[in-house]
Amino acid sequence: MPKPRTTAGIIAALLIGGAVAVFAVVWRPAISATEPPAPQSFDANLVKRGRDLAAIGNCNDCHTVRGGKAFAGGLPVPTPFGTIYSSNITPDPETGIGRWSEAAFLRAMRSGVDRAGRHLYPTFPYDHFINVSDEDDRALYAFLMTRPAVHAPAHANDLAFPLNQRFVVAGWKLLFLRHGTYQQDAAQGAEWNRGAYLVEGLAHCGACHTPRNALGAERASASFSGGDVDNWHAYAINARSPAPVPWDTDALFRYLRQGWHPDHGVARGPMAEVVSNLSSVPESDVHAIAAYMASVFGPPTQDHLRQASDVRAQIKSPPLELSPTHAAGASIYSAACASCHETGRPLPYGGVNLGLSTALSAPDPRNAANIVLSGIRPVEGERSPIMPGFASSMTDQQVAALLDYLRSRFSNQPPWNGVEKAVQDARLTQTVFVQTSAGPQNAPADPTQRDKP
């Protein structure tokens, strides 16, 4: 049996060792503040490339609040742990990143640590940005540092103890922040590799489309199996996709580029902002994303192809008999919805035939409820898809009756549970979403159409 003094010594050594280890995990040095670099000091081509990369990264979506200045932050991001407010990434020296050196910016992108050495919450998706090349980070820095500086102090986060202590994030990173989640694959072509680099890195598609574990980290084993964002369901974008017609490279490209596809409908909710950004970047990058994602979806099964041809046949000859159990919903549909969704007017100004709707084949009714209540807002100053919302004219029961009917008529999936509760939730959360989200800046429609009647 060791002597008491030896035991005390071992305990002391363990404590000190532990403290050193914790310190090493948690502590990050401040990087000294620099004078804000003059906008002219950046190469114009670098800034331009940074602009495109920022659009691919969808930076403006989280870092801009409705009615606010671009990149000035302040958007509330609801999470299961509390509400986190996005930060000001304009070059304002006091409240933005004006005093951040390029090295400080690169460290933030790589490891989620701000200039002062504080750990950033992983709502900032550095688990993806860790994959972004130094070269691209430098272009992003050049772009952001040449934006108008906006004085906008950070909004305090609404997090409970202990999550409001930033050292907790260091533990999260120890568990979940991994280098090398993306690697080049020599067996694939250059376009596929470019797509993989963008999707797994800057575009951070998995941040919404991959389900998260109890600690809010993406479940690597369920990549792209469908996740949640702002009370929307981000659909599975792999073999488990609920889309009635299988996706392929061409459809993905057109959807991501234009914001809609005749076989799949219109991007809305948070995805509307993504496609709005993608309408403005080099076509080759959008095509690369589409090519890579098509391989993630995988080739369609025979069953899926059969379902697609069934749907197409049904669209040509809609059923005349209406199920009596859904009489109320059927009447609402024929009076309020069919005038756009069943006239065959082409997208994006006509409504998609609901047999093609992914929302109605989705695992839960959230997206369908959101869209019935809020509609699709037109983009200011642009020709864009539009749908009136029905929040003011339908009660929760009426929307629920409509959704039950739509599910039974337009999907081969079993009925949803808890539809009325989903409608109540949608009514509450969509009000907030529509008020805070900046919304799409470009029309999510084919830009080549803009000058045509």
Place this chain on the structure above:
Amino acid sequence: MMTLKVNGHDHQIDADPDTPLLYVLRDDIKLNAAKFGCGLGQCGACTVIVDGKAVLSCVTPLLLLEGKQVTTLEGLGTIDAPAPIQRAFMEEQAAQCGYCIAGMMMRAQALLQKNPKPTDAQIRAELEPHLCRCGTHMRILRAVHRAARLMDTAELSSTTQAIVHGSAP
């Protein structure tokens, strides 16, 4: 046969339950203020108030209106005694061709009922679903501000208010 409450009066309507409210208002009850613009809920010309909220009557079927109170522009005021919103639109000469104006007034009225002093930005956001081809937007904005002031100085007659809020006159 269903009973439809419009501007405080009960109307017996003999129409299919999926008939749009706009058709019933114009064809059966002969209230022609609400206009048929696009028929797709995209232009706002058909807007009326249902239980205090602005609703696009061309995509609102009768069956959704069981037990609800519908208010049209005719229910707000008359030629002899125009409501504050109507007076304000006249005083600002906010109508050119006028086709969109009834809808604009109805949504503005619904806005002012829940927010008596809206900001310019709030009015713009609220009236976003309404199209006006003539381009009198600036006058419309002024008219809504003017209506807010008129209502604030208690020039709203008690009978008009009763109809708009849905209680019997």
